[in-house]
Amino acid sequence: MLRNYLKIAYRNLVKNKTYTSINIFGLTLGFVCCILIILFVRDEFSYDQFIPEEDRIFRVALERIYPDHTSFYAVIPDGYSDVFAEEIIGVEESTRIFGLGNTFVIDIDDQRFDERYGAAADSNFFNVFDFEILHGASQQEALAKPNTAVLTQSAARRLFKSENPVGKSFDVFGLDFEVSAVMADLPENSHLQLDFLFASVSFPGLEGENFTGFSAFTYLKINPEINALQVENQIPELVNKYASGQIERELGVSFADYTTAGNGYRYFLQPITSIHLHSNLEGEMKPNGNSLYVYIFISIAIFILVLACINFINLATARSADRAREVGVRKAMGSDRSQIILQFLFEALILTFISLLLGILLVNLALPFFNDLAEKSLRIELESVLYALPFLIGFGFLVGLLAGYYPAFHISKLNTISILKGKLEVSGGRNWLRNGLVVFQFAIAIMLIAGTLIIQGQVKFIQSTSLGFQKENVLVVERYGNQEKREFIKEELAKIPGVISAGVSSSLPGRGTTGIQFTKPGGGDVLTAKSFAVDDYFFQTIGIPPLEGRVFNENFNDSLSLILNREAGKVFFGDQDPIGQRLKTNTNLDGQNQELQLTIIGVVDNFNFESLHTQVTPLVILHVENPIGNENFLSLKFDSGQQAALVEALESKWNQLSDGSNLSYFFLDNDLVQLYRSEQVSGQILGVFSILAIVIACIGLFGLAAYTAFLKTKEIGVRKVLGATVGSIVFLLTLEFAKLVGIAFLFAIPVVWFAMDSWLESFAFRVPMNPLVFLAAGGITLSIALLTVSYQAISAALVNPVKSLKSE
DSSP: OHHHHHHHHHHHHHHTHHHHHHHHHHHHHHHHHHHHHHHHHHHHHTTTTTSTTGGGEEEEEEEEEOSSOEEEESOBOTTHHHHHHHHSTTEEEEEEEEEOOSEEEEEETTEEEEEEOEEEEOTTHHHHSOOOEEEESOTTTTTTSTTEEEEEHHHHHHHHTTSOOTTOEEEETTEEEEEEEEEOOOOSSSSOOOSEEEEGGGOGGGGSOOSSSOOBEEEEEEOTTSOHHHHHTTHHHHHHHHHHHHHHHHHSSOHHHHHHTTOEEEEEEEEGGGHHHHOOOBTOSSOOOOHHHHHHHHHHHHHHHHHHHHHHHHHHHHTHHHHHHHHHHHHHTTOOHHHHHHHHHHHHHHHHHHHHHHHHHHHHHHHHHHHHHHTOOOOOOHHHHHHHHHHHHHHHHHHHHHHHHHHHHHHHTSOHHHHHTTOOOOOHHHHHHHHHHHHHHHHHHHHHHHHHHHHHHHHHHHHHSOOSSOOTTEEEETTGGGOTTHHHHHHHHHTSTTEEEEEEESOOTTSOOEEEEEBOTTOOSOEEEEEEEEOTTHHHHTTOOEEEEOOOOTTSOOTTEEEEEHHHHHHHHTTSOOTTOEEEEEEEETTEEEEEEEEEEEEEOOOOOSOTTSOOOOEEEEETTSTTOOOOEEEEEEOTTOHHHHHHHHHHHHHHHSSSOOOOEEEHHHHHHGGGHHHHHHHHHHHHHHHHHHHHHHHHHHHHHHHHHHHTHHHHHHHHHTTOOHHHHHHHHHHHHHHHHHHHHHHHHHHHHHHHHHHHTTOSSOOOOOHHHHHHHHHHHHHHHHHHHHHHHHHHHTSOHHHHHTTO
C-alpha cells in the first residue's frame, strides 16, 4: 500500500511540475526563514548558560532615585561586596569586577599591544565564575597576589605567540604584572567581555570605603535554598547602615533629610542569564540585546510558517479541479475516503520533507549573509544537527499535516457522481475559509511592512535629529590621556591643515558620565547631576555656545569653575540666576576626603549627552584641570571634505610624537550611530524577512487567483460573448482581491499601531506615528497583490469564449 501511495504521489508531482515547484519553493523559503530565526533566537536565549551553576549567580544592579528623575546602573558602590557576603543570609560568595577603561597599552620588551576588555577582579572571582583554567595557578591562587593577571587563551597567543605565558611579565598602567594563569576564552554569547583579569589588590585606590560612588560590577552566588527576593529584602537595611554615614560625613546632611528630598537607592538582583535580553542599564560591560526584538522574530517565524502552510492549502485547493476526476474514479473503483485522505497527506508530507531538506541546505548557504546582517557568528555543527534531527523530523510532520489536512479532507468529500459528470461543486461555506486565510496573509504582510517602515523611520530620525551639538566632521583620538607629552601632541595636531580646533575631554556624548553631588555653601538640599570634564576648547570644537555667562577660556583660571546645562540650572536654582553661584562637593583625593568649592560661570543649552532613549537630565561640566577632572579624548574639528587628508597627516604626526602606542581614533558621528545599533540591525532583519514573507504570500495568492479564474471560466465566457472587454473582466477578477486587502488593512492597522507605539515608548525622542506610513504599507501590499493576480486575470480574460462554453 505504501509503495502504491508513493508511486501515485510521484506521478502527480511530476505531472504537475509548475504547482509542485511553486509549492516546494514556498515551503523551502518558509523553512529557511524559520530555521534562521530559530538559530538567532536560540543564540539570544543561550547567553551565559555555559557558566557552571548559572542559576545561582546574580548581578546586583541599582535603581538610583533622584529628586527629578530615576536612573538604572549596572555598577554599584564597591564597598557593598564584602558587606553582602558577611551580613546577608543566603549569600555564599560576592565578587567584584572593576572596568579599567575602553583601551589600554601593554608593553612586552620592545613590543606594544593595544588591548581592550581588561578588568580588575577580586581573588574569589573563580569561586563565583567557575571558568576553566588551562595553565598556571589554581582558581583560588590565580588572582590572590598583587601584580598578577589571568589572560584568556586568545589574549595569551596575541602577546606571547606559542610560548607558555605563565610566569612571564608585561607592563601596563605603569605597573609590572606577572601572568599567573591562562583561562579558556569566553564564548561570544556572554554579557561578560574579558580578555585580561588583573588582581584587584594591585590597585590600592580600590580599597577605600565606598558606599555611594558607582564603581564595580558586583556578583553574588546564593544558596540554592534561598531565592533572590529574600536576598534583595535584606539590602535596604545595609544601605541605611553603611551609606547613611558616608552621606552625612561627605554632604553634611542627615540620611533622613537626604531621602526626604527625593534621593534613594533600590538595589535589585539580576539573574546572569537574563542580563543580555532584559538589561539595558547605564555602565553595561557591553551592549545587550532586547527581548522585544526576540519575541518579534519568534512571531515572524510562526507567521512565515503559517503563510507557507496557507500557500500549500490554497494551491492544493486550486488544483482540486484537476484532482477531482481522479478522486471520482478512485471512489467509483472502491477506494474509501480514508485511503484518499492518506494519499493526499502522503503527498503533502513528501513535498514538506523535500522542502525541509532543501531548506536545511540553503540555510548553510544563507548563514554567512545572515551573520553579516545580524552581526552574529551563528553556525551549524554536526552535533547540533544530530541533536535537532528529531525536532526537525517532527517539525516536518507537523507542517506536512497542517498543510495537507484541509485539501485532503476537502477533496475527499467531493460527490462522486457530480465529479464524473464534470460538475465540481464548490460550497460557499468554504469560500470564507479561503478568503480568511488570504486576509490573514495580507494582514501579516501589512503589519511587517508598516513595522519595518516605522523602525527605519525612527532610526533615521535619531540619526538626523539635532543633538544640540555638531557631531559631523569631528575626529576623536583615543588614548590621548595616556601620552606623557599630550599637551605638545595636541598643539601639533591642531596645526594639521584642515583642523579648525582641538578640544580635550574626559568623556564624550554617548560614552558615559560620572555622578556628582553638591550642596550649597549655606547648606540645604543635596543637588545631584551627571558630569564630565573638558578643556578650554572643547565647546567650540563640538559647537556648543553659552546661553548665559561664558564657557571655559584659556584667559581665565577655570580649574574651580563649573558650567551647567539648562536642566541643571532649572533644577538647582529654579528661577534664580545661576551665574556666580557657588556649589561645594566632597571628593576622595590621595585617600583623603577633601571639600571643593566651585563657581558657576556659564549655562549651556540642553544637549543629548546620552542616547535618545532617555530625557536630558542635569549635567555639570568641570574643567580638566579640576582635581577630579581627567583627560581621555582629543577631539579634532576639521573642514568638510578633508577627512582622508586629515587621517593621513594624523597618522604621520602620531607616529612621530606619541610614546609608541598605535593610533586609535573614530569619527564622532559614526560612534553615536552605534548607540542605536540594536535598532538598526533589528530593522534590517525585519526588512529582509518582511520581503520574504511577502514573496511567500504572493505564491499563495497566485494559486488562489488561478483557482478563482477556474471557477469563473464559464462566467467569463458568457461575459465576453455579451461584449465584455478584457479590461472589465480583469477588473472583475482583481476587485475581489482588492476587497480582501482592504479587510486585511482594517485588521492589521490597530495591531501594528499598538505594537509600534509600545516600541516607540522606549525612546524619549521619537518620530510621530504618521498615518501615511500605514497607508503606504497598505498601498504596497495592494500593488503587489494586484500585480500577482493580474497575470491570472489577464490569462483568463484572453481565453477564447468558445473553449469556455463548448461543454454547455
